Amino acid sequence: MILTGHLLIEDGSGGCQLRTGHVKLDGEIIAEISLDELTPRGNRSIQGVIGGHDCLICPGFIDAHLHLSQFGIIGAHGLPLLRWLEEFTFPEENKWNDPELAASTTATALEELVGHGTTGIAAYATVHHEATRRCLQVAEQKGVRALIGQVLMDCNAPASLCRPAAQLLNEAESLGAKYPPNRRVAAAVTPRFALSCSEELLRGSGKLATEQQATIQTHIAETKIECQQVQRQFGKRYSQVYCDAGLLTERTLLGHGIYLDPLDRQQLATANSKIVHCPTANSFLRSGEMHRQTLMEEPIQLAIGSDIGAGYERSMVRVAREMILTAARLGTSVPSASEAWYSITAGNADALSWLDAGRLRVGASADLLIIRPSIDWQSANSDPLSKLMFGWDDRWIQHVFLRGKLARSYN
Ligand SMILES: [Zn+2]
Structure with a gap:
């Protein structure tokens, strides 16, 4: 199978660029990438060649923070x-007491994500062990790359x-043993956030993640009130x-990192922990706006x-667009469209330590999109990546x- 068109590739300085070329697949991986040549013989009518001069060939998008149980409350404003x-989230998550419902909700959610071009996720299930086990199974069946x-x-x-706490830690340990790191579907140690965890549970989570070398997912400093409550509950900074x-x-x-003081930022940078910027959620809940530039200057990997x-x-394209608009509203250094495309592909892959995902590279997993835009994005005197991002339509x-x-x- 050969995919041909305009390839979205890294530009070597934290952004993406488009180059004409083709990508040859061999089984599950990218076997060959050729730049400047549309197809080996020049057109898509050859059997086994898809795409064309009007298409983009793009790594699948990666979503670094979402909750699989919450698709039913999107829009609860x-x-x-x-x-x-x-009022909305906990009642919805309660429904995952039924593992069958969890499995079917996960299947639907993953189909929707794949339909929007997302092929890799870092996601939260719920507190229910059996539901989470089913969730991991469904992700494996669907073929997405996932940390759950x-x-x-x-x-x-x-x-x-x-x-x-002891029960949760046992359950998380068994998931980690069955779905270890570096598998395509792996279990993550996921204390929700400081307020919903005792010190015993937090410390147990840290110990377990170290033992299993697992990814840790949690939230930090999403709202001011939450930060104040953390200070009261624990008597220290977040x-x-x-x-x-x-x-x-x-x-x-x-997740989030909106209200971090200089000491918080320094601590995160020293640990090389990652902040996952969630601009659409922040605007939806009126939580505030994450100061991307300040975090990058620390430097904290985003x-x-x-x-x-x-x-x-x-759609991760629209989330990336909101990242640009958030920075613009703050009046700070505004990421370019090239950087925004990078952030939802190779940038997220790097943050998740997925070295063979999020980019067109020989040997990488062939999680790919063929996109056929309906707008004139190739005309001269404008940035095609910006036109594509702001004119984005999922139907492409x-x-x-x-x-x-x-x-x-x-x-
Ligand atoms: Zn979240």
């Missing part, structure tokens, strides 16, 4: 974070969603709570996520490949 959790964690909560949430529990590692993904269901966008996605297999086709 009007409340700040802590009330939104109580059982949510760990033992306080400050409805009783039906809390479990004793990042210090995680640091003392052994949760700040280079494998740690921290990823980007939809944070469904507080985030209302399934023609084919989605997962591990070299055609997973979705809209022709």
Whole structure:
């Protein structure tokens, strides 16, 4: 199979560029990349060649933060974070007491994500062990690349969603043993956030993640009120709570990071932990706006996520667009479209330590998109990557490949 068109490739300085060329697949991987040549023989009518001069060949998008159980509450508007959790999120997550429902919800969610071009995710399940196990199984069956964690909560949430710390840690350990790191579908250690965890649970999570060398997912400093409550509950700064529990590692993904003081930022940079910027969720819940430039100057490595269901966008292109607009509203250094395309592909792959994903590279997994835009994006005197990002239409996605297999086709 050969995909031909305009290849979205890295430009070597944190951005992307388009180059004419073709990509040859061999089974599940990219076997060959040729630049400046549309196809070996020049047109898509040859059997086994798809794409063409009007197409983009793009690595599948990666979403570095979302909640698989929350697709049903996308659009539940009007409340700040802590009330939104109580009134919409926790009742929705309660439904995953039924593992069959969890499996079918996950299947639908993954189909929607793949349909929007997302082929890799870092995601939260719920506190339910069996539901999380089914969630991991479904991800494996669907062929997406995934980090998924059982949510760990033992306080400050409805009783039906809390479990004793020891039980949660045992359950998370067994998931990690069955789905170890570096597998295409791996379990992540996922304490929800400091407020819903005892110190015992946080420390146990840190210890488990170290033992298993697992990715850690949690939230940090999404709202001011949450930060104040963390200070009251633990008597220390937010990042210090995680640091003392052994949760700040280079494998740690921290959602949001809007209200971090200089000491927090320094601590995260020293640990090489990643902040996952979730601009659509932040605007939806009126949480505030993450100061991307300040974090990058620290320097803290950034990823980007939809944070469904507080985030209302399934398309990572639109999430990236919101990242640009957020920086513009703050009046700070505005990422270019080239950097935004990079952030939802190779940038997120790097933050998740997925070295064979998010980029067109020989030997990488063939998780690829063929996109046929309907607008004139190739005309002179304008940035094609900006035209494509701001003119984006999901209907342009023609084919989605997962591990070299055609997973979705809209022709
Ligand atoms: Zn979240």
